[in-house]
Amino acid sequence: MxxxxxxxxxxxxxxxxxxxxxxxxxxxxxxxxxxxxxxxxxxxxxxxxxxxxxxxxxxxxxxxxxxxxxxxxxxxxxxxxxxxxxxxxxxxxxxxxxxxxxxxxxxxxxxxxxxxxxxxxxxxxxxxxxxxxxxxxxxxxxxxxxxxxxxxxxxxxxxxxxxxxxxxxxxxxxxxxxxxxxxxxxxxxDTHEILEKSKIPLHLPSSNFHPLFISVGTVFPQKGFDRLLKVHKKLLEEGFAHRILILGDGYDFENVKRLKTELEVDETATMLGFTDNPYPYIKSADYFVLSSRYEGFPTVLYEALTLNKPIVATDVSGVREMLNDGELGLIVENSEQGIYDGMKRMLTDPELATTYQNKILNFTHPFxxxxxxxxxxxxxxxx
Structure with missing residues (x-):
């Protein structure tokens, strides 16, 4: 042929x-x-x-x-x-x-x-x-x-x-x-690749064992990491102890890093830059956050689902398909307030995360x- x-x-x-x-x-x-x-x-x-x-x-x-x-x-x-x-x-x-x-x-x-x-x-x-x-x-x-x-x-x-x-x-x-x-x-x-690469040992600082939210993506304004950091600051001020980890690099990296310092959250928010294997980090986190202002189809959510992470995601293109219209993760308003409401709900309702994890385990994805x-x-x- x-x-x-x-x-x-x-x-x-x-x-x-x-x-x-x-x-x-x-x-x-x-x-x-x-x-x-x-x-x-x-x-x-x-x-x-x-x-x-x-x-x-x-x-x-x-x-x-x-x-x-x-x-x-x-x-x-x-x-x-x-x-x-x-x-x-x-x-x-x-x-x-x-x-x-x-x-x-x-x-x-x-x-x-x-x-x-x-x-x-x-x-x-x-x-x-x-x-x-x-x-x-x-x-x-x-x-x-x-x-x-x-x-x-x-x-x-x-x-x-x-x-x-x-x-x-x-x-x-x-x-x-x-x-x-x-x-x-x-x-x-590639589900197999995600699972295999996630097995590489990783040692994150415990930082008093506060729950860890992770977000992964190229550091562009599209990804809304500025919104995520502002929400992080607000939740800390209200007494909700937690940590933030951002993985990724991009032309907006220094701006977001500068904002992190201005908000005085350098001790609780970490930007590790680019890594060619984010999966051990996702696996080690307690929650995954998608703070994007817009997307096409956020495949990073599939990676988080594969690793059975409770998800908070803004209501952008592709999210409802990926999370089965909210069955597999918390879909929030595409705004700073929406991200705040979603993260706060995860922090105050531990059973919600468990519910999502059980549903993820029993769901067969079409992807x-x-x-x-x-x-x-x-x-x-x-x-």
């Missing part, structure tokens, strides 16, 4: 949810059926070493992401911006010199940010797919209008990861053909790794 030639594009393989999901997918897709080229804007990220050897990796620039404006970094930063802009303006140069003139059956935007890069491909006969991981109405840098959403209908298939996102796209579809292009596929999630990979392969095979 002739292998389908597929080009997949993503910015980098840094520590983000979409990057992890793509890596898990590539680890489980059949090398017998596909020939895959992975094109990165920037050759960097923790998941690089986890990409299977049979996948060809190409890149536009090499090195770590530059997040500062230090004088010594400006020349390299400017070079990257100019170089990538030239390739976007003249994509035929990219396909000729970096991709070596290869022809593809399918071109795949692994994140919504690669939309225009794939749609402007000089290979007009290839089928086009996009994977939407976020609620595009509420993204960090760009709130998408109806007109912007409409541009995604240039793809042959639009893969979305939650019911909320699916409904938004369906509302913008103008024909039955456009509606059929939209397909909901839950992110491939099967094999099912998700199988559905994506079916899409690739039919195009």
């Amino acid at each position: 002739k292998k389908k030639k597929i080009l997949i594009r993503i910015g980098s393989l840094r520590h983000g949810g979409a990057e992890k999901v793509l890596t898990t997918f590539l680890q489980n897709i059949s090398p017998e059926k596909y020939e895959i080229d992975l094109l990165l804007n920037l050759y960097s990220g923790k998941y690089l070493k986890e990409i299977p050897d049979w996948i060809n990796i190409y890149y536009l620039n090499h090195g770590e992401m530059i997040t500062t404006n230090r004088f010594q970094d400006i020349p390299q930063k400017a070079y990257r911006v100019i170089f990538q802009k030239i390739l976007r303006t003249f994509p035929s140069l990219l396909y000729r010199f970096i991709l070596k003139g290869k022809k593809y059956d399918i071109e795949f935007a692994a994140i919504h940010g690669m939309r225009d890069d794939i749609l402007n491909s000089p290979q007009k006969t290839s089928k086009k797919i996009v994977w939407i991981h976020n609620d595009l109405r509420k993204t960090e840098f760009h709130d998408y209008t109806d007109a912007e959403i409409r541009k995604f209908f240039g793809f042959d298939k639009i893969m979305v990861i939650s019911e909320h996102i699916q409904k938004d796209f369906e509302n913008q579809a103008r024909t039955e053909d456009e509606r059929k292009r939209i397909v909901r596929i839950y992110n491939p999630l 099967s790794l094999s099912n998700s990979v199988k559905k994506i392969e079916e899409i690739l095979d039919l195009l």
